[in-house]
Amino acid sequence: QVQLVESGGGLVHPGGSLRLSCVASGIIFSNYGMGWYRQAPGKQRELVASITFSGNLNYADSVKGRFTISRDNAKNTVYLQMNSLKPEDTVVYYCSADYPWGHRLYWGQGTQVTVSP
Numbered sequence: 377q378v379q380l381v382e383s384g385g386g387l388v389h390p391g392g393s394l395r396l397s398c399v400a401s402g403i404i405f406s407n408y409g410m411g412w413y414r415q416a417p418g419k420q421r422e423l424v425a426s427i428t429f430s431g432n433l434n435y436a437d438s439v440k441g442r443f444t445i446s447r448d449n450a451k452n453t454v455y456l457q458m459n460s461l462k463p464e465d466t467v468v469y470y471c472s473a474d475y476p477w478g479h480r481l482y483w484g485q486g487t488q489v490t491v492s493p
Contacts, residue, residue: 396487
């Protein structure tokens with residue numbers, strides 16, 4: 377039915393870059409807000425960046441100026457460009473799809489980002 381499939385995670389050195397991708401299926405993509413969250417072991421999942429169906433952007437203070445979220449409705453895909461990565465960015469990142477006129481929130485399986493010297 378609904379699937380969100382993340383890719384692009386991996387190991388990178390401090391100061392490096394990664395681009396995460398999330399391909400959605402089973403939804404009318406253009407009607408959903410899309411987001412990226414991250415969750416460290418034993419901690420609550422936190423919002424990293426989001427983009428509404430109309431293109432409004434929101435970022436966590438910790439990633440402002442370093443990360444950029446974007447969406448390509450023709451490809452049913454949301455991206456997270458991550459630059460100037462820090463060791464504290466090491467965590468599992470999750471893609472989300474949020475239907476704003478109801479109470480539907482979907483999650484991907486997560487992709488691991490590791491920033492290490």
